[in-house]
Amino acid sequence: MGYWHTRGLRGSVLEDLINQSNHYYMAHGLAVMQKIPTAITPVELDQQKGVIKLAYFDAKSTVDYVGNVQGIPVCFDAKETNLKNLPLYNIHEHQVAFMDAFQKQDGLTFLIVYFKQTDQYFLLPFEVLMHYWNGAKKGGRKSIPLSAFDPQYLIHSEGSIQLHYLEALNRYLVNLNKGGQ
Template identity: 50%
Template sequence: MGTWNSRGLRGSTLEDFINRTNERYLEQGLALIQKIPTPITPVRMDKENRQITLAYFDQRSTVDYIGAVQGIPVCFDAKECNADTFPLQNIHEHQMTFMKHFEEQEGIAFLIIYYSARNELYYMRFEEIRSYWERGQNGGRKSVRFEELDPSFFMQLKGGIYVPYLDMLQKDLTMRDEQ
């Protein structure tokens, strides 16, 4: 399971690294993945400079990224966690609903979780997310312990790709084919 990158994110965000990864995947002709802007509602505007000066985030965004990988529809959300437990409250019900519907349309949904204290990146398959989510909804543990994660879905920096999720996506597809 080793570390993802010995220097860590060093002031950059997980999102920045995913965006750079997506640029590389596009340059290589492997994938077209776009960041979905977080919807906001403007409250106050500076009409002279045509700028929003006060706004609030709308609650009901879907996921952070959506696109296609070699003809396969893909959507995912990026989450950061600074402890060894990932709180399920970080995943909103409308996100679970969206990912479920996305999967029903033969797309692939997943999470990328960065465990900052351990400097580890994890690809969480939708089936795994759903099992933890249902456990929490049915009165069980409302977080995911680091020890519960599948060691084979941790990502390693590879060939200049900061967040090599395509390797994990391939593994995810292979597991689905075997079921």
């Protein structure tokens, strides 16, 4: 079983931005997305601060978010990297298996990736993830380079939405309908 310690909230800034976007999307009837909590069992508590200092994960989580975007079932995971690539060790086999099964049920799956070095957010389609995932299994590259992230899926802010990922998702869907990516 994995243990959670102070590094357990590494993606919290990215997830906070996504949560704020999701709140806006729901309030404006654009999407209904839910953050899937990771089940943990506390081992050590700081009674004075009222926080968990050490815990273990009860079960493997699937993805960070599941929901529906205007009639399309969607699931995605949020990832951050300090590098100019996304190491595949940041993505777990059970997450890929869940996204694959979700996609096979006519759902739409992707990652939202934050590159801290360049301060850029991207939507990474599942097909691109699988290309690198399968290549790594065959002895190929063990990361997805920043150059593999399509600039048209760069996620921008707009108005009060700091991370307007539905725009990038819409561009992806338009490209899918055109028969390309």
